[in-house]
Every structure is written in structure tokens, then in C-alpha cells.
Amino acid sequence: MRKLITYIILLWYNYCVLCSGQTDVQIIKPGAHKSHINISSLNAKDEAGWLFRQTLEEDLKLSGWFIISPSATITLTGEVLTEQNKINVTCSVFDTARAIRLLNKTGSSSPDRVRYLAHEFADAIVSAVKRVPGIATTKIAMIRAFRGQRNLYICDYDGRNLTKITQDNVLCYNPSWRPDGRGIVYVSYISGYPDLYFINLDNLTRTRLSSFPGLNAGGAFSPDGHKIAVILSKDGTVDLYTMNADGTGLFRITKSRAVEASPSWSPDGKSLAFVSDKTGIKHIYAIHAEGGTERRLTLRGSENVSPDWGPDGRIVYSSRRSGRLHIYVMNPETDTDGIQITSDNADYEDPSWAPDGRHIVCSRTAGYRSEIYVIDTMGDPPRKLVSLEGDWYSPAWSPKK
Secondary structure (H helix, E strand, O other): OHHHHHHHHHHHHHHHHHOOOOOOEOOOOOOOOOEEEEEEEEEEOOHHHHHHHHHHHHHHHHOOOEEEOOOOOEEEEEEEEEOOOOEEEEEEEEEOOOOEEEEEEEEEEOHHHHHHHHHHHHHHHHHHHHOOOOOOOOEEEEEEEEOOEEEEEEEEOOOOOOEEOOOOOOOEEEEEEOOOOOEEEEEEOOOOOOEEEEEEOOOOEEEEEEOOOOOEEEEEEOOOOOEEEEEEOOOOOOEEEEEEOOOOOOEEOOOOOOOEEEEEEOOOOOEEEEEEOOOOOEEEEEEEOOOOOOEEOOOOOOEEEEEEEOOOOOEEEEEEEOOEEEEEEEOOOOOOOOEEOEOOOOEEEEEEEOOOOOEEEEEEEEOOEEEEEEEEOOOOOOEEOOOOOOEEEEEEEOOOO
16 A cells, blocks of 8 residues: 555656756856966976876866966965875965965875865865855765666766765665765665665665655755755655654644645755645745745746755756756745756756855756756856766755865
8 A cells, every 4th residue: 555655646756856969058147257376386296296286277177266377366386295105285375466375275195085185275275265165075966877776876076986875776866965964865765665764974874764654755954964854745645844863853844735845945944945736836935944834936937846945045946948947046035037047958957056056966868868967157168977877867966064
């Protein structure tokens, strides 16, 4: 009986969560000011040093904030030395136009972690020069479907170090990071049913958090990591709940005949965005995390799904208009229309904000093939994240540790 009920519910829910050339992007944030930076005075004398410098240069470019140039007012000086099987880096960044030092940083690592060390320096440079969070030390979780098997993967923000996290080979989806970046909650059919699990990434131990009859889905950590928003059907309708991070303290937020999906917390943790079909069309709503009257956020589109509430208060989501699912961004306080940022002949789903509030990772489906793309809302070209064969979906960008 549980299998029958679950199957019927999932006909709708999976369509909402899992629907599946050249990518066109509409710039939604004008004034993407790039600073020219000169890194030629960063001395590297061996293979590890050159890898550090190459990685740092690529990180600065991918941040979207810098152009590497030998003639620049922002200059970087320093050296990378290998001593006693250890990489030691010293680095200073100067604004020569204003005659001030913006950053003075040292760091060290083992040779096998030289790329991560470069990521740390890149984030420090972005923060010091542009006063925004860097993303080089972040990671992206996603699901790979290949030859009937589905598993959870994680990679660095640039697509490198792709790592297979699960070996279950069963339907899974909707990974969501714990705010400290050390764990992921996701939905898996390990037991034959859609249950909610938490994986500790330090030791890859797994805990089942929710296994009520019917659907257990939509896991999303609150910004403080103390709560998880979930979608359950245990009482006969598919509603929004919250619970403690250990699976206790279940609290029901919505109660209606409609089907709810895809919860996402506001940056202050006081509200939740979610999807509901109460009008007969999937729209995005917001509601206080303690319950109350929901507020409809979207008015256009025949389908609005997968909201992700970003660090600056804007919500990114997928909206079907003129037959295609595209990525839109809205300010929930002032906007009901959304600003379209993708526009080519493909379907874009599962958008997830980077911690910088500038980049978005999402799935792009064209020609029956689903891939993961990173979109820059300030106009840099989109980039495909991974090239390993298979269909990729449900990407989730990690927070800053």
C-alpha cells in the first residue's frame, strides 16, 4: 500500500523536482566591474609553485571580478616555495593608484593540497579587493544518472576533483548542504521508498532522518543548521513541515489539498519559499517558518518550480513560458514577474545560488541530455561543469565554510 500511495504522489512531485548548443544568458545585474590585476611578480620555482600560480590565475578569472594584465593598478607580489615536503606561500596585494596594501597573507599545505591552498588565496584576494565573498573554496553536489544507476557526486566549484559519494545505484535527488559545508541531506530510494538521509562528509556515515509512510522529500537546512524543511505526505496530503536537524520535533506548516514541494529558507531563517499547485498551476509562495498565511510570489508562467533563496534576498527559480523552462531571478519584496537570464532552446532546472550571490549552478537539458552549467548573472560566458558521460541533475552549491 505504501508503494502505491508513494507512486501516485511521485507522479506529480518528481515532475516538479526532476523534470528534465550554445547557451544564451541575459545579464540581470549591470555594472560587472572587472579589476585588472598583475600577478607576474608571484614567483614560482618548481612544479608545485607553477600549479599554485596557474590555479590562482584561473580562480581569479572564474570569479568574474578580474582581468589578468601586466599593466594593472592592482598588483600581487609574493613567492611559492617548497621546503621539507611543504608548500609555503607569502602574498601581498597592493593598489598602486591609491598607494595602499589591500592584503598580506601567508599559508602552507602539503603538496597534494596545493590547489586548495590556491583557492584559499583566491578567495582572500576577491574579498580584499572587491569586498564580496569568493567561491573558489566552495563545492557543488549533484546527481549522476548513468546506465540506470543514480548516485550522489561532489566536485570543486570549477568541476575538478569529481568524487562519487554514494554507491547505492538507486533513484536519488535534491541534495542540500548543511550550512557548515560538512554534510548533505538528500532523498534516496535505498529502502525502496523515498526517504530523507543525511551524509556526514567527514566520514561518509549516513543517517536516515525521515521515513514516514509516503513521500519524504524536499530536505533543506535552515541558515543556522538547526532545522530542516521537508515535504511529507504521511497525513494524506503533501505538505510543508520543519523538523530539527536530527529528525525530531516535527512541525507542520501548511495544510491543504494542494501538493507542496521544493522548500527554501530565506537568508534570515524566518521564512520559507516553496512550490504549490493550489491554483491548478505550480507557483512559488512564501510563508513564515512558524506558519501563517502564505503569500504568492509568481504570477506568470504555466509552471514555476525549484526556488532557491539567495544570500542577498533574491530568489532564483525555473519558470515555463512559451513552452520552455528557463531561469528567472526575482526580488520577492518588489517583483512578481522575474527577470529571465537564460533564453536558448533548452530547459533549465534546479537552480542553486553560489555564496557570492552572482553565480548560479543549474541543470540544462537539450536533445534528451542533461548537463550541469554555471551561469554568471553579470555576463561572463556560461560554463559546463563536468564532462563525464551520463545525465546530471539536482545541483546544489555549497556554502562558504
